[in-house]
Amino acid sequence: FDALDTVEAILIQSREWPDFVTSVFASRNPLELPLIFPGMIDDGLHCEIKLGKNRNTGVFxxxxxxxxxxxxxxxxxxxxxxxxxxxxxxxxxxxxxxxxxxxxxxxxxxxxxxxxxxxxxxxxxxxxxxxxxxxxxxxxxxxxxxxxxxxxxxxxxxxxxxxxxxxxxxxxxxxxxxxxxxxxxxxxxxxxxxxxxxxxxxxxxxxxxxxxxxxxxxxxxxxxxxxxxxxxxxxxxxx
The missing domain is CATH 3.40.50.150 (Vaccinia Virus protein VP39)
Known part of the structure; x- marks a missing residue:
């Protein structure tokens, strides 16, 4: 984690149906979930990503x-x-x-x-x-x-x-x-x-x-x- 300068946090989600649990494995700063941000999906294209509180993140x-x-x-x-x-x-x-x-x-x-x-x-x-x-x-x-x-x-x-x-x-x-x-x-x-x-x-x-x-x-x-x-x-x- 320390070697990955661009990574601010690592989240791990257990997705056993119908339940799921999100755990913050590591974070440089305190996190408030969900995390909402634009994620790049192709050169010149991005979409809204939502991580942490929902099973669906906005992109598959x-x-x-x-x-x-x-x-x-x-x-x-x-x-x-x-x-x-x-x-x-x-x-x-x-x-x-x-x-x-x-x-x-x-x-x-x-x-x-x-x-x-x-x-x-x-x-x-x-x-x-x-x-x-x-x-x-x-x-x-x-x-x-x-x-x-x-x-x-x-x-x-x-x-x-x-x-x-x-x-x-x-x-x-x-x-x-x-x-x-x-x-x-x-x-x-x-x-x-x-x-x-x-x-x-x-x-x-x-x-x-x-x-x-x-x-x-x-x-x-x-x-x-x-x-x-x-x-x-x-x-x-x-x-």
Whole structure:
């Protein structure tokens, strides 16, 4: 710790579900939690980080490969970011040249943070919008949209009363197809440690049929899992 001049504190969080405990392992000065600060997530991009009192910190670092894939595939595209949380996917899409990104989440508090993230990155010039919707009950909203070239699906694997696992994922896929352009792409994300990447790919193939093109996006090399086949799964689907 003494050799790391830029480090002011080390926090360790035990995340046994459903409880979690944050401990201050070392600190140069007294700390009051939560710590809230802008964290760099790419050259020229940052987002609000909140550490210490909540399970969710404002950013999921294991999604790095997905962020950079979106940045590389967003130029001049209309993008729909579902379960958008604090809008990090949107930041990368706009940084990659997207002409429009619509962010949808059912939690107003995280949408406010997403708006702040866009403003602080100077990415709020009419190219992004934020909608509070219960996504699984918004089929008419999907059908009313101008088609999107890229739709990002990043739901929780399970959330009581909000998202009930694979049956709701299938509903999400069906809703999204109503809003997808004819030659569009869906980025399907799944963070369920009970399901392997091969099982996820098989389930998507069963749903879309053999004609669909499925591209598995490899996780960032610095993100390691106890079982690398069952960590975060990212598959780009071109129906």
């Amino acid at each position: 670092l294991d999604m790095r490969a997905g962020w950079f894939w979106v940045k590389a595939h967003s130029h001049n595209k209309r993008v729909l970011n579902l379960f958008s949380y604090t809008g990090v996917f949107s930041l990368f899409a706009l940084h990659g040249g997207a002409r429009r990104v619509d962010n949808v989440d059912m939690a107003a508090n995280v949408l406010k943070i997403a708006q702040k993230n866009h403003q602080s990155n100077q990415l709020h010039d009419g190219c992004s919008a934020f909608y509070k919707r219960d996504i699984l009950k918004a089929q008419r909203w999907f059908e009313s949209r101008e088609p999107y070239d890229l739709i990002i699906l990043d739901p929780p694997p399970y959330q009581k009363k909000a998202f009930q696992g694979w049956k709701d994922y299938l509903k999400l896929l069906d809703h999204s197809r109503h809003a997808l352009a004819e030659d569009g792409t869906m980025l399907c994300c799944l963070n369920n440690p009970q399901i392997s990447i091969d099982e996820f790919k098989h389930d998507l193939s069963q749903h879309f049929g053999d004609h669909a093109d499925l591209e598995v996006i490899e996780r960032a090399p610095e993100i390691e899992e106890l079982d690398n086949s069952k960590g975060l799964k990212l598959i780009a689907v071109r129906p």
